[in-house]
Amino acid sequence: MQHYLSRILxxxxxxxxxxxxxxNLLKVKLSDSTLKKEIEEHPEYPSLLSxxxxxxxxxxxxxxxxxxxxxFSEIPTPFxxxxxxxxxxxxxxxxxxxxxxxxxxxxxxxxRWNKLNKNAFLKRCSGIALxxxxxxxxxxxxxxxxxxxxxxxxxxxxFSVGGVPALFIIVCLAGFMQSGISALLPFIFSLLTLAxxxxxxxxxxYELDQYNPLIRKIxxxxxxxxxxxxxxxxxxxxxxxxxxxxxxxxxxxxxxLLLFSGLTNLSVLSVLSWxxxxxxxxxxxxxxxxxxxxxxxxxxxxxxQTLLVLQAVIAFTGGWHNVVSFNSIDVGLIxxxxxxxxxxxxxxxxxxxxxxxxxxxxxxxxxxQRLKHNAQIFSALLEKQRPVITDPSGLGITLGNPDxxxxxxxxxxxYCGPCAEAHKPMEALLHHNSNIQLQILxxxxxxxxNILKPPVKHFLAIAENNNEEIIKQALGDWYETKEKDYDMxxxxxxxxxxxxxxxxxxxxxxxxxxKNEISYTPTIYxxxxxxxxxxxxxxxxxxxxxxxxNYFFRA
Numbered sequence: 411m412q413h414y415l416s417r418i419l420x421x422x423x424x425x426x427x428x429x430x431x432x433x434n435l436l437k438v439k440l441s442d443s444t445l446k447k448e449i450e451e452h453p454e455y456p457s458l459l460s461x462x463x464x465x466x467x468x469x470x471x472x473x474x475x476x477x478x479x480x481x482f483s484e485i486p487t488p489f490x491x492x493x494x495x496x497x498x499x500x501x502x503x504x505x506x507x508x509x510x511x512x513x514x515x516x517x518x519x520x521x522r523w524n525k526l527n528k529n530a531f532l533k534r535c536s537g538i539a540l541x542x543x544x545x546x547x548x549x550x551x552x553x554x555x556x557x558x559x560x561x562x563x564x565x566x567x568x569f570s571v572g573g574v575p576a577l578f579i580i581v582c583l584a585g586f587m588q589s590g591i592s593a594l595l596p597f598i599f600s601l602l603t604l605a606x607x608x609x610x611x612x613x614x615x616y617e618l619d620q621y622n623p624l625i626r627k628i629x630x631x632x633x634x635x636x637x638x639x640x641x642x643x644x645x646x647x648x649x650x651x652x653x654x655x656x657x658x659x660x661x662x663x664x665x666x667l668l669l670f671s672g673l674t675n676l677s678v679l680s681v682l683s684w685x686x687x688x689x690x691x692x693x694x695x696x697x698x699x700x701x702x703x704x705x706x707x708x709x710x711x712x713x714x715q716t717l718l719v720l721q722a723v724i725a726f727t728g729g730w731h732n733v734v735s736f737n738s739i740d741v742g743l744i745x746x747x748x749x750x751x752x753x754x755x756x757x758x759x760x761x762x763x764x765x766x767x768x769x770x771x772x773x774x775x776x777x778x779q780r781l782k783h784n785a786q787i788f789s790a791l792l793e794k795q796r797p798v799i800t801d802p803s804g805l806g807i808t809l810g811n812p813d814x815x816x817x818x819x820x821x822x823x824x825y826c827g828p829c830a831e832a833h834k835p836m837e838a839l840l841h842h843n844s845n846i847q848l849q850i851l852x853x854x855x856x857x858x859x860n861i862l863k864p865p866v867k868h869f870l871a872i873a874e875n876n877n878e879e880i881i882k883q884a885l886g887d888w889y890e891t892k893e894k895d896y897d898m899x900x901x902x903x904x905x906x907x908x909x910x911x912x913x914x915x916x917x918x919x920x921x922x923x924x925k926n927e928i929s930y931t932p933t934i935y936x937x938x939x940x941x942x943x944x945x946x947x948x949x950x951x952x953x954x955x956x957x958x959x960n961y962f963f964r965a
Contacts, residue, residue: 424518425449425456428490428503429464431516432542435488435507439549440468441556451779453961458540461490461503466842467960469548473541479532483509485539492536495519501536551834577669578604585673595728596673599682599721603664606717610658613710614758616641617654618765640708645699653696655758657714660689663751670746677743680734683725686718693718782953783961789938791951798935798947800925805918806851807873807881810840814847816963819935819947821851821928824865825894829932833889835956837882843963850885853923853931854916863916864896870915871908938962 426446433440445464452460458474465472477485487509492501496519507523508514513531517524550556582600585593646652664682671678693715700707725731781787802819820836822829839846852869854862865888873881884903888894934956935947950959 423450423456424503425461428505428516428518429461431505432465432488432490433470435505436470436542436544436548438468438470438544439553440470441550441553441560443556443560444468444550450776451783453780453783453785455776455780458490458492458503458538462540463960465542467838468550469545471543471545474538475541476538479537482528482532482535485509486541489542490540491538493518493531493534494536506539574607574665575604578665581669581673588672589674593674595724596668596679599679599724599728600665600668600673602717602721602724603661603668606661606714606721607658607665609710609713609717610654610661613641613654613714614658614762616710617652618762618769640700640704640706640711643699643704645703651759653692653711655755655762658758659751659755660685661717662754663747666753667746667750670750676730676733677739678746679725679728679730680732681739681743681747683722683728683730686721686725687731689718690722783958785962788951788954788962791953792936792938792948795948795951797949798926800922802849802851802922802947805915805922806849807869807885808847808849809878809882810847811844812847814845815939816843816845817847817849817937817945817947818959819849819851821853821923821931821933821935823853823931824862824869824888826931830889832932832934832956833885835959837886839959839963840882842960846963851919851922852916853920853928855920865894865899866916867909867912868896868900868903868905870912871905872903874908874911 423446426442426449429445429449430442433445448464448467449455449460452463454460454463462472462474475485485506488505488507490503490505493504493515494500495502502518504515504518506513506515509528511528512525513528514523514525515531516522578600582593582597585596640646641652641654646654648656664685667678667682668675696711696715700711798819818836818839820829820832822832836848840848850869852862852866854860854866857863869881869884869888872884880903884899887902888899934950936950936959937945937947940946
């Protein structure tokens, strides 16, 4: 049951779902929400490249290969590949975790692990695989926080969905304890009403997300089964209100009245049986429309018609229509009926458009992020920014490949919080891309009373030894520590006379920053490959963050 709830409430798209399965098999601490967001915002989504780049970003080294069928069993597992859809002319991502004579893979259509003969699997396989291996630092920095948020969200969803059935069970038990076997027919009627609520919720959910995998599976069970043809037809609304909303209001209103008045309340059962009579003509209209006009059947609609008829059978069997006369119905009962049916109607009318807007907003947000992460758009925006007007060569600390196509200047300060936040993504860029050079400059002079001077002099002195690993380690120790204690740092990285040689370098950096009008830190300048081969630096556009840079630099 939990599995089906997850598929409705939290449907996973093929790419992010496959990446999540691979990450779990590699035992890397990376949350599903982060994977989904990062992959769907990638400019090449939904390609294999979008998965590859995101895995790289979080320390999972990967390599795409094209393999021969004869060497399939030699590929180290787990890995991602693509298989043909059984019905549609498209390929789907999957994860293979065993590739011997029988292949164990995740079936993206049935949403479960499956086993298939190797030859049969290879007939469906694309012949391309993404191999992956987690490095020592793989994972998400805020993993525990993200997982906690995901669990809280999931618990809230399950509680919301399970609350009504739990209350229903309690009321049913109370009804049997109070009335004994005479509560049987009211219990069956209430059970049918609960099932109608579920059908109504699914109909509303279809209006909200017709691409939900589970709902699509329900609505396409046969050749002449097509919920969309019925639910999006001209007859799907009356007075501008969809029959899905009306159906949900009918069953939810009945259920609320039964739950809060008691299953065996004869006055309530009598009123509900007459409401059911008024609803019965709709079953004839709906079935005729699906059969003769739309010539397609909606499984969810048919379930509603069936439940309406079964309710009528139970009501007539119990003889509830004649139990209470209309004259004896008091104002209190009328008020209960009005409130019970008004609440679900208002919720459906207000909530459905709000959820549709939220879903549309989320889709637009992902599309805008993909547009933002397009390298051509980034390059066009970059060349409109403020350029560097003086040559930075020989200044500060230089890391990475000196012949790199992509060059970055980071102007920062040793005690700057945003500079510390920028350190990790910049370090990740260097680690995962050998085609980047990072030049770190400090807008700090050599004045003796300048508190910024000691750590900067120390950084420059360490860099003078030309040991890139040591300077990376030193910068990491400094920026990744919340409390910046220079004395402790100096003990860890002892210097002799090198510190006295750094004043000239510091003055040169300050003069460069003054000429380029550096007014805040961190200031990032970027040089992209140019046809002329000339290195031109421009300030990074303000709409981009440090994490975004990962999308624009190719190794």
